[in-house]
Amino acid sequence: MEDKKCYLYAPPRPQPGRAPKRRRLVNTGQPTTWELREHAFHEAWAQQEHQIQGAIDDADRSTLEKIAAFVSGVVPGPRRDRPPIPTGLVITGPSIASHGPFFRRVSDKIIADTKSIFVPLNSAECPNLKTLLKTLIRKATSGLPIDEDDDELPPSGAHKTGSKPLDYDLCLLLDWYSKTPVDKITIAIQDSEGFDDSIIVETIELLSSWSDRLPFVLLFGIATSADRFQDRLTGSAILSLEGEQFVVEQAEESLEKIFRATVEGPHVSLRVGPNLCRLLLDRHSDHSQSTQDFYDSLKYAYLCHFYANPMSVFLNRSLEFDQINHSAFEALRTLPSFRNYVEALLEDGSTDEIHSLLDSDQFLFANIKQHLELGQTALSRLTSAIAVVVILRNAMWKTQQVRYSSLYIRSASGDLYGSPLTRETILMVRKASSDTFSHVLATLASLRHSGLPMDIKEYQQALADLTEHSTTSAPLKSHYDVQSNTLRTTLVAQKVDLSKHKSTLSKQDAAYSDLIGRFHDELEAYLTEALIDPHSLYLSEILLYDLKSPHNEVFAPKPRFAMERALSSPHDYLNCSCCAESKAEGEHQLSASQPPSTILYQLYLESGAMLNVNDLWLAFNAITGGEDNQSEDVTTSLFQRSLAEFKYFGLVKPSRKKVDHVSKMMWKGL
Amino acid sequence: MKRKSAGVAPGTPTPKKNRTSTRQNGELDNDGAVKSPEVETPSKRRRGEQDLMKELHQAKANGATTGEINGGNTPGTPRSQRKVLFTTPTKPRQEDTPNGTPTIVRNADRSARRKSARRLIERTINGDESDEEALDEEDTLAQEILGGEGEGEGDEEEQDENDSGASPIPETPSKRGRGRPRGRPRKERSPTPPQNLPPHEEFFWQNRPGGTKTSNNTLPSSTLLNHDEYFTTMQSYEDPHGPERDFLLELHSRSFDQWIFELEQGFNICLYGYGSKRLLTDEFAAHLYDYLLARSSDISDTQLPRILVVNGYTSGITIRDIISSLASAIFTSTVKLPTQPGPLLSHVLSCLSSYPPSQPIQILLNSIDSLPLRRGPAVSLLAQLAAHPSIHLLCTADTPNFPLLWDLGQKAQFRFVFHDTTTFAPYDAEIDVVESVNELLGRSGRRVGGRDGVGFVLRSLPENARSLFRILINEQLDLLSADTNDNDNEGLGEQPASVQTPRHKLQLATRKHASESGMGMEYRMLYHKAVGEFVCSNEVGFRTLLKEFHDHQMVESRKDGMGTERLWIPFRREELEGLKEDFEVEGL
Incomplete structure (x- = not known):
């Protein structure tokens, strides 16, 4: 089978010798709780996926709707003159990886909302105009179901004149168009930067010469900017276009939304820890720039947690006590957070509870269930507290916006509480003027899953009362803020002004100051309570997944x-006794017992940019060879095998400078 | 300088010169002139004569024939001998510059610098100087530069000697030897390369000019085994690391269930690491089959599991093979399908989307980074294929730099999770060991059965084809001998080279370089030659003739750095000469 190109796998006929071995593999693979965990995984991930999908849809819903409206706004039908082609310039941003999914969503939207077909083209399938047209016709004519007898292309191409059009003749498209209910043809050029300038120009000119018969709509995906795109076109091509620009939300922003969706809310059963988070976000910003990649990584984190952590079985919401056996509880009792919990209980003196925890699985089970709920609530409070800090911070400092994700990373590693950033933010709240304050209150009120203990409505009401009674149009000032204000005026203005200033502070401003002071105190208390270190939570091992290790490799x-490691220190992989000695002696020792390729690799490393194969062979022979002819x-x-392997890997290539x-x-x- | 010296000590050197030159010219003169040099006041006329003679003398001294002067000179003046032998080509012009040690020094410096630059250029272009040359290169260079400096000193010394009038001194003093710095120790050269260099430093160290010092040994052709010998030997060979390899395999196979889970969750898997992973994928196929079978019986599905195994390493594989075998797994054979891979794939995928199979189709692709699958549209088609939810792909990659195959978009389509599965297993199926080593050493001619095989093929070909092959052989031999001649020239030393201006030498070097790096004949040139000899009349005919050779692997072609196509016969020089002889003897 090894030299066949492709074949369908068929199991070998059962042989008495081999069958048992395979069965053993199948049976030993899955631990007992796997099915429960798998169920938990599906439950948790479905929830997450729903959230993420919502975030993605949210992110570009408005753009999609605009594009769909633009396409459906085009009036179809044949015309006498050659109207310019309606063209959407879609600024998709530099992340190529997200273009594909975006245009898929555009396609779905357009096909669903308008009576148009959608033909996506990308530069790889259109190296020249002819192929572009072929692809266009092929995709368009197979895009929607047409009459069944239209199975083959040539009959439909039998033109009135009797001549048969070639397969890149737009006559074919015209024929097809006249038979279908479709009223326009939307062509999306996904990566306009990937096309040659000349191809784009020629395509535009050709399409515009057909635009009296075929109603085209063009969509260009542009990674750079509309100006740059325009620079690439000729004047005549631009004249035959009628453009409108659509800006797609950049990957950075949509990622922020997706990220928030994955950690916020009380229903999230598993959250990603700070280290992994940082890893994922860094990779996103440095390398991939695609939300898809983030989605995959997050999914893989869930996969790992539920597949590799037996404790994750407790995240199964419909779990019953008798579904799990004793060993799961035993394992749970070894968790560090369990120990901490027990020690804390011991300090409180509740020894009875400790006894039950250690002895009774049933009690432990109930305890776990309860505390998982509590933990999830605490984490959910934490995330909404972060959201509050973000809102406050961004309301106070208009210039320096903080990102939710970066705050999440800090808070999840437990150093947000008491950090200068939080302290500063809270202090600034006290100094806020009434208009900023009302803005903050409005945003807080609109916050989803806010666990805020205070009554925002009440504050809003009080503030409204105050501002109503205010005689001046200027916003009310908090006296914390006014002090510094006065200080400033004394420096600049005369004494008379100063006293006057103080007198206005007295009534409404004082009342306002009281109000905002109250708000400040409540806020501080709330944040102190909510900004916990998640790792200190009981059962944090189950609630958080924070392992970098498989993610990096995977x-x-x-x-x-x-490969270099395998070749230079084979012992790392083989763990054999013979190579261990040479490993112990020095870093890279040669010994005859090593696999031949690794010996040759050592010689390869030691030599210069050119290798004489004869000398290489002599050296190789000196290390591995024996005396007699056979050896x-x-x-x-x-030697030949190793050398051939090296060539296969691209380590060496033939040199024509010198023989051999x-x-x-x-x-x-x- | 000469004039200056003449001014200081008039007449001292002139008579000697006079003597030597007169002797050379065979004029009547006696030793009396030597004995009373001071008496003669050099007149202007005489001085002009002397200058002329000096020039004449120099011209001869620098000429190819040295015996005359040596013969003319008195015995016991070894210096003059050395002078003539080792004189540098630029010297005469220095001598002619009217006044001045400073100029000479400057000139000497400049020439040394120029020379060193030229040498550097040559060496970078050639890059293949022999060991001794490379070793001595720097020292010679240093000597030359220092020699240039020493020249000035030498002149002064010479002047002193002239003043004392102690010995007969030739007018072009030798540069070598005299100019060598005295008491200055030679730079110590360590025989071992520097140890523990960081990787990038090592790269530059090993790629430094003249850094490649390899012997000229060649591998005797009897050393390498042919297919039969190789396979007989390998069959009896037992790997001492067998148990460890089995253990590694077993270790990886423990992850089978994890892989299945990952595949089910919409990821595709890529396995990498050293060693053939074919055994692993075979085992995985069996495991997957059992798993799917058990699963389909759970949901009472009659469809047998469909696992498509693709061996990407097979030499003739195309993306079309893969897609059409996938199509044949999905459709019945009666359905008419597009023939081009692109449309076929989109057809298959749209069918899978509209009628999703109860169980996804599993594809196990060995060596996704093999040569045939690296090119052209194959990668993007594979990515499209892998992106479909009803397709699960597990592939293996062998080369160390395979992630460079995919751009971001394709990577996103593949949705790979990567696993290191180093197995240390030999690539028995993937590599044709004997063949690829022969190819590596430029001995792939062995494939056609050597000289006899080629002769056999040629005899069955028409006259024109044979003529074409003959032209190619002759051209290739010419190129080879041109290379050796150039090498010989280098080896002959300064004498012939000294006549050439630096530019000539540079041209020579570049020409040599071109012939070497090209190694083979330009397609265009061969075509014109062939047309010129009435072997063929147009390019189509020419291509047809060449195709025959290509089919028998008697000719190989390659694009060189400039993008021009080059053709050559994959034989070594001796064999080519043999072939040429065959042509002459048999009139092939």
Whole structure:
């Protein structure tokens, strides 16, 4: 089977010797609670996916609607003159990876909302005008179901004149168009930067010459800017377009929304910890720039948690006590957070409870259920507290906006409470003037899942009363703020002004100051309570997933490093006794017992940019070879095999500079 | 300088010169002139004569024939001998500059610098100087530069000697030897390369000019095994690391269930690491099959699990093969399908979208980074394929830099999770060991059965084809011998090279470089030659003739750095000569 190109796998006929081995693998693979955990995973992830999908839809709903409205606003129908082609310039931003999904959503939206077909084109499938037209016609004509007898292309192409149009003739499209209920043809050029200028120009000119018969709508995906796009077109091409610009929300912003959706809210059963979070966000900003990648990483985090952590079974909401066996509880009793919890109980002196926790699985089960709920509530309070801080902060400092994600990372590692940022923010609240305050209150009131203990409405009411009675149009000032204000005026103005200023403070401002002082105190108390260190929570091992290790290897692998390591220190992988000795002796010792390729690799590393194969062979033979003829044959074949492997990996390539030389292509550790 | 010296000590050097030159010219003169040099006051006329003679003398001294002067000179003046042998080509002009040690020094410096620059250029272009040359290079260079400095000193010394009038001194003093700095120790050269360099430093160290010092040994062709020998040997060979490899395999196979879970969750898997992963994917296929079978019996599905195994490493594989076998797994054979891979794939995918199968189709692709699958649209088609929810892809990658194959968009389509599965297993199926080593060493001619095979093929070809092959052989031999001649020239030393201006030498070097790096004949040139010899009349015919050779792998072609196509016969020089002989003898 190994030299066949492709084949469908068929199991070998059952042989008495082999069958048991495979069965063993199947049976030992899954631990007992896996099905419960799998269920929990599906439950949790479905919830998350729903949230994320909502966030994504939210992120570009308005753009999609605008585009759909633009497309449906085009009046179809044949015309005498050649009208300019309606063109949407969609500024999609620099993240190529998110273009595909975006245009898929555009496609769904357009097909659902308008009587148009949607033909996506990308630069890879259209190297020249001819192929572009072919692809366009093919995609358009197969885009919507047409008559069943229209199975083959040529009959539909039998033109009135009797001549058969070629497969890149737009006549085919016209024929098809006249038979379908579709009223316009939307062509989306997904990556306009990937196309040659000339192809775009030619396409536009060709399409515009058909625009009296075929109602085209063009959509260009533009990663840079509309100006740059315009620069690439010729004047005549621009004249035959009628453009409108749509700006898609950038990956950075939509990621922020998605991120918020994944951690906020009381229904999130598993949250990502700060370290992993930082890793994911860094990778997003530095490398991938795609929400898809973030989505995948988050999903993988869930996958890992539920697959590899047996404790995660307790996140199954419909879990019954008799579904789990004793060992799960035993495992749970070893958790560090459980120990901390028990120690805390011990200090309180509730020894009975400790006894029950340690002895009775039933009691522990109830305890876990209860505390998981509590933990989730606490975390949810934490996330909404972060949201509050973000709102306050961004209301006070218009210039320096903070991101929710960065605050989440700080708070999840437990250092947001008491940090200068929080203190500053709270102090600034006290100094806020009435208009800022009312703005803050309005935003807080609109906050979803806010766990705010205070009554925002009451504050709003009080503030409204105050401002109503205010005689001046100027916003009310808090006396915390006014003090500094006065200080400033004394420096600049005369004494008379100062006293006058103080007199206005007295009535409404004093009342306002009281109000905002109260708000400040309540806020401080709230934040103190809510901004906890999540890792100090009981059962935080279940509620948080914060492992970097599989993520790095799984999403950002280092294949070259892995191969170099395998070749330079095979012991790391093989763990064999023979290579252990040489490993112990020195960092990279050569010994005959190592696999032949690794020996050759050492020689390869030691040599210069060119390798004489004969000398290489002599050195190789000197290390591995034996005396007799037979062993020399073995040595040679091993040498040949290793050399061939090196060529396969691209470590060496033939050199024409000297006879029997090869050139070195890779340096270790680069 | 000469004039200056003449001014200081008039006449001292002139008579000697006079003597030597007169002797050379065979004029009647006697030793009396030597004995009473002071008496003669050099007149203007005489001085002009002397200058002329000096020039004449120099011209001869710098000429190819040295015996005359040596013969003319008195014995016991070894210096003059050395002078003539080692004189530098730029010297005469320095001598002619009217006045001045400073100029000479400057000139000497400049020439040394120029020379060193030229050498550097040559070496960078050639890059393949022999060991000794490379070793001595820096020292010679240093000597030359220092020699240039020493020249000034030498002149002064010479002047002193002239003043004392102690010995007969040739007018072009030797530069070498005299100018060597005295008492200055030679730079110590460590025989071992620097240790523990960081990787990038190591790269530059090993790629430094002249850094490649390899011997000229060649591998005797008897050393390498042929297919039969290789396979017999490998069959009897037992890997001492067998148990450890089995353990590694077992270790990886423990993750099978995890992989299945990942695949089910919409991820695709890419396995990397050293060692063939074919065994692993085979085992996984079996495991997956059992799993899917058990699962489909749970949901009472009659459809057998569909696992498509693709061996990407097979040499002739195309993306079309993959897609059409996928299509044949989905559709019955009676359905008419598009033939082009692109439309076929979109057809398959749209069918899968509109009628999603009860169980996704599993594709196990060995070596996704193999040569045939790296090119052209294959990658993007594979990405489209993998992006479909009803397709689960597990692939393996062998080369260390495979992630460079995909751009961001394709990466997002693939949705890979990567797993390191180093197995240390030999790539038995993936690599044709004997063949690829032969190719690596430029001995792929062995494939056609060597000289005899080529002769056999040629005999069955028409006259024109044979003529074309003959042209190619001759051209290639010419190129090879041009290379060696150039090398010989280098080896002959300063004498012939000294006549050439630096530019000539540079041109020579570049020409040599071109012929080497190209190694083979330009397609265009061969075509014109062929047309010129009436082998063919147009390019189509030419291509047809070449195709025959390509089919028998008697000719290989490649694009060089400039993008021009080059053709060559994959044989070594001796074999080519043999072939040429065959042509002559048999009249092939």
